[in-house]
Amino acid sequence: MKKFALISLGLPPSQSGQSMVLYHLLKNTDPKGYCLITLKNIHLYGHLGNCSTALKAPTYFIQPEYQIVRGLVRCACVLHLSFIFNFLLSLRVYQFKKILKKEKCDAVVVCTGELFDPPAAFLASQSLGLPLFFYIFDYYSRQWTHPIQRVFAEKYERIILKSSSGIIVPNECLYEEYRTRYGIASTVIHNPVDLAEYESCITADAITHDNKNIIYTGAIYVAHYSAFKNLLFALNLLKRPDIKLHIYTPQSSIRLSMNDISGAVIIHKHQPAHMIPDIQRNAGFLFLPLAFNSPFPEVIKTSAPGKIGEYLASKRPILVHAPKDSFVSWYFRKYHCGLVVDQDNPQLLAQAIARLLEDTQLQQTLSENAYVRTIEDFDIHNAQKKFNEILEL
Numbered sequence: 001m002k003k004f005a006l007i008s009l010g011l012p013p014s015q016s017g018q019s020m021v022l023y024h025l026l027k028n029t030d031p032k033g034y035c036l037i038t039l040k041n042i043h044l045y046g047h048l049g050n051c052s053t054a055l056k057a058p059t060y061f062i063q064p065e066y067q068i069v070r071g072l073v074r075c076a077c078v079l080h081l082s083f084i085f086n087f088l089l090s091l092r093v094y095q096f097k098k099i100l101k102k103e104k105c106d107a108v109v110v111c112t113g114e115l116f117d118p119p120a121a122f123l124a125s126q127s128l129g130l131p132l133f134f135y136i137f138d139y140y141s142r143q144w145t146h147p148i149q150r151v152f153a154e155k156y157e158r159i160i161l162k163s164s165s166g167i168i169v170p171n172e173c174l175y176e177e178y179r180t181r182y183g184i185a186s187t188v189i190h191n192p193v194d195l196a197e198y199e200s201c202i203t204a205d206a207i208t209h210d211n212k213n214i215i216y217t218g219a220i221y222v223a224h225y226s227a228f229k230n231l232l233f234a235l236n237l238l239k240r241p242d243i244k245l246h247i248y249t250p251q252s253s254i255r256l257s258m259n260d261i262s263g264a265v266i267i268h269k270h271q272p273a274h275m276i277p278d279i280q281r282n283a284g285f286l287f288l289p290l291a292f293n294s295p296f297p298e299v300i301k302t303s304a305p306g307k308i309g310e311y312l313a314s315k316r317p318i319l320v321h322a323p324k325d326s327f328v329s330w331y332f333r334k335y336h337c338g339l340v341v342d343q344d345n346p347q348l349l350a351q352a353i354a355r356l357l358e359d360t361q362l363q364q365t366l367s368e369n370a371y372v373r374t375i376e377d378f379d380i381h382n383a384q385k386k387f388n389e390i391l392e393l
Contacts, residue, residue: 005107009113058103118157
């Protein structure tokens, strides 16, 4: 049996979309066939609770922990101390090699999300003669806004892409971006959803939808703030105090309020994964936002939020508020599986909300089209098959 190591900043059961995707991909994989490697992170693995059950494969937490690494990187950027980058990279390579040897791995899968993981995995796999598979959840070199980090990531991105045995991306937009920029082909695996979890929850006929509830599930950070501000402004324009935005997120109400997410909104604590299908299927409609003015527009353009498959599977109308050139707007517009507002305009958003509330035929059409796309693009079994074929498992 071939054995691989999977390296990712976020792993099940931590609260992140990337963790959920990896959980869906690996939950039926023999735990003897792989091991997990992640950066020790007190915040991610200690304070936010669980979004899924843990995978049963051996898990290694490398040092120093995430908060220390981030502090050292900030120091290096401010003082232009490049040796700190070299030290952290060398330490990461050493730890990866030690684990790969101990576990007798035949291959390495490294995910984006952390600055040093991809180059360290590349150097470790090269040193040990192991094939490397690069799983690009987000545009690696464009995740980093500081020039020193950007230069570091760009230097290794090209090398890793050219040397990888396989490259996985979560959407067609990122596929095209890497094909155009580097001339490389990749495999698209849309972030999967387990349809059985949605079919086994409350049946659609038994649900009493409250059409005045707008629901969002998941993390909220700078990639979303401006879209949420527009939504809350739009609700004020409608002068409908009965309409509420319900947010289920690990982020605190204080953090959200500091970023102007307040007013006609109810903040709920994070919920375990098995609760999410019922929450989503009881929505009037679901909100899928991406920011219009973030520090990383190229990441927004090529982003594929992990919740897309969940939203599509919920059989509820979806309101998309994201830039026109983003994958999210392109996909939902192309397949007419959500109502898209792709301009940074609260008035247009208010009009879309009013239309969704009033047009039951539109609600039905969007919901039906969404479920078709779930089966076509986001089914967990197809995703697992693609992933295993790439690794030749």
